[in-house]
Amino acid sequence: MKHVGIVIIILFALFLTGCGQTASETLLEESMEAAMGGGDVEVEMKDGETQSVTIETEDGEVSFSTGGADLPQGYPEEIPYYDGEITNSGTSSVESLGFTSYSMTIETNDNSEDIVAFYVKELSKDDWSKILEVNDPESGTSTLSWLKNAMDQVNVSILAEDKVTEITQTVVIEMIE
Numbered sequence: 778m779k780h781v782g783i784v785i786i787i788l789f790a791l792f793l794t795g796c797g798q799t800a801s802e803t804l805l806e807e808s809m810e811a812a813m814g815g816g817d818v819e820v821e822m823k824d825g826e827t828q829s830v831t832i833e834t835e836d837g838e839v840s841f842s843t844g845g846a847d848l849p850q851g852y853p854e855e856i857p858y859y860d861g862e863i864t865n866s867g868t869s870s871v872e873s874l875g876f877t878s879y880s881m882t883i884e885t886n887d888n889s890e891d892i893v894a895f896y897v898k899e900l901s902k903d904d905w906s907k908i909l910e911v912n913d914p915e916s917g918t919s920t921l922s923w924l925k926n927a928m929d930q931v932n933v934s935i936l937a938e939d940k941v942t943e944i945t946q947t948v949v950i951e952m953i954e
């Protein structure tokens with residue numbers, strides 16, 4: 778239940794507008810830290826809107842950004858991603874579980890068939906095993922998953938609506954000590 782409260786506060790942070798920038802950042806940081814019972818929270822805002830949030834606890838670190846985002850911090854350069862506008866991104870490192878995950882949302886005007894073909898071609902080059910491919914042309918959705926080294930995973934969800942196609946890509950990589 779504690780995690781539900783944290784999620785609600787994070788969602789509130791993403792959509793908070795108004796207030797002075799410094800006061801809003803401080804309020805959000807202190808509220809989130811209190812809800813988590815500790816840890817360190819950093820919130821960055823621009824023009825009254827949340828741009829990024831970083832949460833660090835003894836279990837690991839989570840960070841995400843919204844609106845014209847960049848690649849997730851530390852994203853592995855050997856893992857391909859489709860060319861387009863990155864609208865959201867995030868990184869989560871959980872040392873106690875031994876993995877780091879990277880996620881991003883990419884928007885493009887390309888069709889879903891071209892995007893699926895890109896991922897199939899690019900991930901097939903580097904010993905990734907495709908474990909799932911589901912395409913539903915009627916709804917404009919596709920879901921793809923690849924696995925490598927038993928722990929590393931790439932998941933891609935594609936949703937084509939009107940003239941914009943949204944790609945949600947999540948990468949989970951085992952931490953190497």
